[in-house]
Amino acid sequence: MRYALFLLPLVLSLTACQSAYYSALEKVGVHKRDILVERVEEAQQSQEEAQQQFKSALEQFSSLIKFDGGDLQRVYEATDSEYQACSAAAEEVSKRINSIEAVADALFDEWQDELDQYSSAKLKQDSAGKLANTKKQYNSLLKTMRRAEQSMQPVLSSLKDNTLYLKHNLNAKAIGALQGEFNSVQRDINRLIAEMNSAIAQSEQFVATLKQ
Numbered sequence: 001m002r003y004a005l006f007l008l009p010l011v012l013s014l015t016a017c018q019s020a021y022y023s024a025l026e027k028v029g030v031h032k033r034d035i036l037v038e039r040v041e042e043a044q045q046s047q048e049e050a051q052q053q054f055k056s057a058l059e060q061f062s063s064l065i066k067f068d069g070g071d072l073q074r075v076y077e078a079t080d081s082e083y084q085a086c087s088a089a090a091e092e093v094s095k096r097i098n099s100i101e102a103v104a105d106a107l108f109d110e111w112q113d114e115l116d117q118y119s120s121a122k123l124k125q126d127s128a129g130k131l132a133n134t135k136k137q138y139n140s141l142l143k144t145m146r147r148a149e150q151s152m153q154p155v156l157s158s159l160k161d162n163t164l165y166l167k168h169n170l171n172a173k174a175i176g177a178l179q180g181e182f183n184s185v186q187r188d189i190n191r192l193i194a195e196m197n198s199a200i201a202q203s204e205q206f207v208a209t210l211k212q
Contacts, residue, residue, distance in 0.1 A: 018102060018106065019106075022035070022103075022106060032103055032106055032107040032110060033107060033210055035103045036100065036103045036104055036107055036210065037207050037210050037211065039096065039099050039100045039103055040100055040141075040203050040206060040207055040210075041203070041207060042096050042099075043093070043096035043097055043099075043100055043145065043203065044199075044200050044203040044204070046089070046092045046093045046095075046096045047093055047145075047148065047196045047199060047200055048196075048200065049089060049092075050086075050089040050090065050092070050093050050152070050196065051192075051193050051196050051197075053082075053085050053086050053089040054086055054089070054152070054155060054189050054192060054193070055189070055193075056082060056085070057082040057083065057085070057086050057155075057159060057189075058185065058186060058189050060078055060079055060082045061079070061082075061159075061162070061178075061182060061185060062182065063075075063078075064079055064166075064175065064178065065175060065178055065179045065182050067172070067175050072170045072171070072175075073170060075166075076163075076166050076167060076170060079162070079163055079166060080163045080167070082159070083156075083159040083160060083163045086152075086155070086156060086159060087156060087160075090149075090152045090153075090156060093148075093149055093152070094149055097142070097145050097146065097149060100142070100145075101142065104138055104142075108131070108134075108135055108138075111127075111131050112131065114127075115127060115128055115131070134209065134210070137205075137206055137209060138206065140202065141199070141202045141203060141206045144195075144198055144199045144202050145199045145202075145203075147195055147199075148192070148195035148196045148198070148199040151188075151191055151192040151195040151196075152192055154188045155185060155188045155189055155192055158181060158184065158185045158188065159185070161181075162178055162181055162185075165177070165178065166178065
């Protein structure tokens with residue numbers, strides 16, 4: 001309970017800051033719908049970049065299990081670097097999705113409140129219908145994005161395990177132990193890419209709807 005009381009002012013403060021941010025942008029002609037479009041496009045870009053990074057990690061893993069002499073410490077460092085880059089890419093995807101949720105909630109709340117300002121029943125009904133359709137499409141997109149986001153976690157866990165194992169077992173025997181992991185990681189990355197492609201395609205459709 002004490003934690004809830006402590007966090008409440010912080011949440012209210014962040015909400016107030018967001019409202020002030022949106023209000024400032026609206027004064028220069030940038031509305032919440034414009035911000036939502038921009039953030040969906042940014043999330044799409046972050047997913048495309050994450051796809052490339054996870055593919056790069058898979059290529060490094062493939063090189064690792066084919067190791068046949070040389071500087072194993074350098075191979076470990078390259079493997080760890082790929083894992084760290086994948087982790088950063090995953091964090092960026094999550095951050096972008098969270099930013100979409102923030103502005104979408106504000107946009108839909110505003111849209112709903114403004115329905116009461118109509119004097120024309122016909123226009124109000126039309127706007128309410130568009131709101132319902134946009135929210136439905138958005139909720140479907142958000143669900144797909146979150147599913148793609150979650151698909152990164154099994155890959156990150158596997159990459160971390162493999163990196164840790166190699167760190168403490170820098171020998172050819174360790175490479176042999178990791179060979180059996182490759183097919184599983186490859187399967188998870190292929191699933192991740194498919195999930196992200198689906199989210200990217202839906203993003204494009206959603207943005208097209210908002211721009212109509």
